[in-house]
Amino acid sequence: MKVKRSRGERIFSVFNYILLTGIIVICFYPVWYVAAASFSDSNTLSAHTGILLYPLGFSLEAYKKVFANPMITRGYLNTLFILTAGIILDLFMTSLGAYFLSRKKVLLKKPIMILIMFTMFFSGGMIPFYLNLKDLHLTGTLWGLILPFMINTYNLVILRTSFESIPESLVEAAQIDGAGHFTIWGQIILPLSKAILAVMVLYYGVSIWNSWFWASAIIRNREMYPLQVILREILMQNDVTSMTTGIGAADQESVAMTIKYATIIVATVPILCVYPFLQKYFAKGTMVGAVKE
Amino acid sequence: MKQKLMHSVRKDWKKNWSLYVLVLPVLLFFLIFQYRPMYGAIIAFKDYTPALGIEKSEWIGLENFTRFFQSVYFGRLLKNTLLLSIYNLIFGFPAPIILALLLNEVRNRRFKSLAQTITYLPHFISLIVVTGMITDFSLTTGLFNDIIALLGGERLSLLQEAGLYRTIYVASSIWQEVGWGSIIYLSALSGVDSQLYEAAQIDGAGKWKQLIHVTLPAIAPTIIIMLILKMGTLMNMGYEKTLLLYNPSTYETADIISSYIYRVGLLEQDWSYSTAIGLFNSVINFGLLLATNKLSKRFSETSLW
Numbered sequence: 001m002k003v004k005r006s007r008g009e010r011i012f013s014v015f016n017y018i019l020l021t022g023i024i025v026i027c028f029y030p031v032w033y034v035a036a037a038s039f040s041d042s043n044t045l046s047a048h049t050g051i052l053l054y055p056l057g058f059s060l061e062a063y064k065k066v067f068a069n070p071m072i073t074r075g076y077l078n079t080l081f082i083l084t085a086g087i088i089l090d091l092f093m094t095s096l097g098a099y100f101l102s103r104k105k106v107l108l109k110k111p112i113m114i115l116i117m118f119t120m121f122f123s124g125g126m127i128p129f130y131l132n133l134k135d136l137h138l139t140g141t142l143w144g145l146i147l148p149f150m151i152n153t154y155n156l157v158i159l160r161t162s163f164e165s166i167p168e169s170l171v172e173a174a175q176i177d178g179a180g181h182f183t184i185w186g187q188i189i190l191p192l193s194k195a196i197l198a199v200m201v202l203y204y205g206v207s208i209w210n211s212w213f214w215a216s217a218i219i220r221n222r223e224m225y226p227l228q229v230i231l232r233e234i235l236m237q238n239d240v241t242s243m244t245t246g247i248g249a250a251d252q253e254s255v256a257m258t259i260k261y262a263t264i265i266v267a268t269v270p271i272l273c274v275y276p277f278l279q280k281y282f283a284k285g286t287m288v289g290a291v292k293e
Numbered sequence: 294m295k296q297k298l299m300h301s302v303r304k305d306w307k308k309n310w311s312l313y314v315l316v317l318p319v320l321l322f323f324l325i326f327q328y329r330p331m332y333g334a335i336i337a338f339k340d341y342t343p344a345l346g347i348e349k350s351e352w353i354g355l356e357n358f359t360r361f362f363q364s365v366y367f368g369r370l371l372k373n374t375l376l377l378s379i380y381n382l383i384f385g386f387p388a389p390i391i392l393a394l395l396l397n398e399v400r401n402r403r404f405k406s407l408a409q410t411i412t413y414l415p416h417f418i419s420l421i422v423v424t425g426m427i428t429d430f431s432l433t434t435g436l437f438n439d440i441i442a443l444l445g446g447e448r449l450s451l452l453q454e455a456g457l458y459r460t461i462y463v464a465s466s467i468w469q470e471v472g473w474g475s476i477i478y479l480s481a482l483s484g485v486d487s488q489l490y491e492a493a494q495i496d497g498a499g500k501w502k503q504l505i506h507v508t509l510p511a512i513a514p515t516i517i518i519m520l521i522l523k524m525g526t527l528m529n530m531g532y533e534k535t536l537l538l539y540n541p542s543t544y545e546t547a548d549i550i551s552s553y554i555y556r557v558g559l560l561e562q563d564w565s566y567s568t569a570i571g572l573f574n575s576v577i578n579f580g581l582l583l584a585t586n587k588l589s590k591r592f593s594e595t596s597l598w
Contacts, residue, residue, distance in 0.1 A: 012500055016398050023392065024411050027472065030426055031414065033436060049439045093319055100316035107305035112316065116323060121525065122579050124330035125571025126551070127558040132330040148326045151319065181311045210419040213533050217559055228421045235425030236537065260429065264422050271417050276410065
């Protein structure tokens with residue numbers, strides 16, 4: 001049924017489009033600014049003030065400097081290692097936990113669930129967490145960035161809710177055929193949950209990619225820094241000296257600016273590339289998560 | 294009674310033993326990485342030194358807590374933490390709801406999906422990059438100042454101004470999370486029965502009345518759940534963004550409990566004292582969560598558990 005729209009509704013609609021366009025511009029412009037600045041000629045850019053709509057005097061100089069920096073490559077490789085090992089272990093552990101919690105008529109299910117859920121609302125705090133890692137000899141290794149973060153309880157709850165929606169009859173049929181829980185988990189539940197597992201890969205992947213704090217807290221050896229910690233040095237502590245050697249002192253500052261912007265782009269592009277493909281899964285993940293206990 | 298229990302335990306084990314084996318690594322994970330640090334938090338009541346270890350360090354009762362309550366930082370940290378949280382709640386909580394309501398009214402599908410794609414985007418940019426951008430834009434020669442100058446204002450080193458810190462923090466958080474936060478409300482909105490709107494229109498209800506009488510009641514449970522979750526984290530302001538954005542010249546408004554714990558604990562290695570502050574914070578958080586959950590149960594029959 002199509003209801004004719006009144007005058008008021010049409011005015012509202014126009015107003016709505018204008019407002020949303022404004023929001024789109026605000027969300028997108030800073031990213032666009034950084035991209036445009038990174039391709040700009042450093043001297044022209046530093047002389048320019050005000051809104052930047054396109055690169056000024058196209059130049060790839062900054063990117064050459066960024067790719068020539070061995071620490072960026074090193075950081076990429078470290079992050080790649082943490083991502084690969086992390087995602088595999090995260091999915092393994094989270095899906096085991098979710099499978100257990102999705103079973104019915106298990107005597108110890110309730111106490112185990114309380115044990116797990118309690119950690120969502122209470123924790124020992126930053127310092128005991130750190131001392132615990134130190135005690136376990138996990139400081140100074142990349143495993144210290146992987147093992148303590150294998151299960152995110154929110155993700156566990158999302159996955160469990162999704163597992164619960166798989167018809168119980170499939171599980172019962174397999175049990176009659178003599179299948180144990182490991183078989184059911186690996187050969188029935190997981191293959192039927194590809195979409196939600198993709199969401200898990202996305203959630204864990206993004207959080208691993210973006211994490212920096214614990215790396216900066218437990219890793220002393222610069223060779224082991226993940227990308228974000230290297231980025232922090234470059235962006236926050238203004239440590240671009242290794243990339244601006246051989247440039248006259250007068251130009252240093254303006255070159256440093258374009259190098260920073262190029263670094264941001266180099267470190268953000270991978271996420272932005274996978275993002276449109278995964279977008280259709282977003283809503284699915286949050287919707288499952290919204291279904292309460 | 295006891296026999297019955299033994300019987301059901303035995304029956305359960307016979308049927309589910311492989312399930313318990315399967316969940317064992319998960320339990321070990323929680324015991325080692327969550328509950329072990331919780332036990333370690335008892336050093337809040339001790340004079341912990343790494344040489345003596347957790348067990349052998351001397352008990353000192355509540356000394357660390359009273360030291361914190363009496364310190365000159367206590368009032369400032371509490372105020373900064375609460376104010377930042379409250380501003381974040383007041384401005385940050387309604388923002389995604391409003392965005393979802395606006396998006397829900399868009400009939401042009403392509404425009405809607407474009408708006409969604411772009412507003413979700415900042416969520417995926419790492420915090421390091423976002424704060425790096427803020428830092429650069431806030432320089433006297435940066436983008437923010439270019440815009441301020443364009444509007445006839447005076448150029449300022451924005452991140453050195455204690456008075457502007459909260460605005461920058463809250464506004465950039467909204468920028469980063471408004472789109473992502475709207476997803477959950479959009480999915481709640483998509484579940485509203487369209488017949489309700491048609492009925493309301495036949496009754497002569499305009500857009501505003503439809504919003505008040507149909508839309509908001511329909512998504513109220515989602516809003517309440519999200520609000521409880523937020524209220525429970527009122528004192529739990531994350532330290533990551535603060536550590537990246539603040540500097541000694543803005544400590545006055547920027548320093549919050551968790552960033553102070555970081556400085557006292559990890560940098561100055563005053564382990565017991567910083568653990569005590571953290572424990573105090575965790576207990577308050579937990580209390581807040583219980584209280585809001587109870588309130589919500591009472592007034593709306595919606596609760597976390």
